[in-house]
Amino acid sequence: MGNSVSRRDMVRWSLMGGSLIGAGGMSAAVLAACSDDGTAGTASGSSLPGAVPSSTTPTMPATTMPGTAMPATTVPATIVGTTAPIDPTVPWWLQGNYAPVMQEVEATNLTIIGALPPELTGLYVKNSSNPPRSDSPHWFFGDGMVHGLSLRDGKAEWYRNRYVQTEPYKAGLGFGKGAPGGGNNQSNVSCFWHGGRLLSSGEIGFPYELSPTDVSTLGAHDYGGVLTGSFTAHPKLDPATGRLHAFGYGFTAPFLQYYIIEPDGRMSHSEPIELPRSTMIHDFQITATDVIFWDMPVVFDLDLAIEYINNPGSGTMPYQWQPQYGSRIGVMPLAGGADQIKWFDIDPCYVFHSVNAFRRGDEVVVDVCRLTSMFDNVGNGLGGDSSLRRWTINTATGTVADTVLETVNPGDLPGRDPRRVGREHRYGYLTGTREHPNTVELGNLIKHDFNSNSRTIWEPGPTRHASEPLFIPGDLADDADDAGWLLSFVHDDATATTVLAVLDATDVAAGPVAEVVMPQRVPYGFHATWIPAPGVSS
């Protein structure tokens, strides 16, 4: 059977500890156009002004009702974009500013429009999917490329974009070649800074360590051999302890593993959690005392995996929407054991990204970017309708309230004040979208006030598109979770140029206080991190 992959190969790989082919970053559907059918919904049990609770049920499921009445917002929902033409016969992720850049460049002393806050002294690093031959079968499957921008004392010192020198990149292999897991992954989703290490993650296999000096690759990182499976692209740093909480999912039992990394970078906790089957789990949350997983019906299918491995260009996804499997939220004590986890059923849905979570007495509150489905339309990467939701899980009674906060341009790729991770927050920051028939069109930046369920928005202009807003605290003496800066790459189709926009989070609608002009186009990509320079408060 030549180079094709058999069931035996798959089992052998699984025994090697490899997880498989999760979707890298956010899905296209995460950003797909939102629906609004304007039908009236129920309204009971909401504590959020303007919110529309879909229902509150005693056990299961906590029913959601797509298309319930919209909460009032303080700004127009969206504007129609006038982006560059998109060829519907070519995958959208290979066009416009999703297309990869072909050169690794270096530039110093970049042009700044406006005044860059001098307290923003550190390194901004964003990861992206960048197939070197522009032939990726899915947005998620390109080789990881990081874009590093060093800011210091009001100046933009340097920019470098570098491929993550992964095993498959160095071998010139595309996604799906060879046994997935370990160092064999694209490392293309996120970057994070912890334990004195800058790491990139592709959610599959090991993270890769990068140099914070020049974003070059140092090598795969397995936490001294303690990490044997995969590692999420969305670990959570507990601001009180400095511990990093993380997980990995795989396609063999127990399917989920929970990790803790100490502030010195040592992995101290690795707890297997048994799930009924392998499901794609992209994100999770913590509170000061809990860890929260969501187990949703995007289920690993061995035959699809074999098909994908044998024909990576087919676009076949090895994880498939199987709503009959159901959705549930798992809550267990922080640093706890799997025997302590409690599961709470909700309606079938999918969640790539969450804003934050916190505990309030018996209640655990989680704010999420919810999709009605995912990977139910194999090949184009598009899923269902999106909405911003608040899950309120009463751990004493077992009830889950699933409250619809926003369905008109709800946003995704959320950011939050890192000092609020696991603690009650007022604000979250999201990337909006615009409707487009042939691509996933990013748009504005949204500041969502979860206290009043209202929002303020910065519209970058009809040909300009924001991307993930990363919140960086400004003055540490001010602990308001909008006392800081939002950093977002903004691309202009009209000029094919990208800037790093810096916004005052207290006044998002005012637009950027500074824009750093990039020396080349920066593809939209996925997730960024910030490494403050030593001694800098931010």
Ligand SMILES: [Fe+2]
């Ligand atoms: Fe993500």
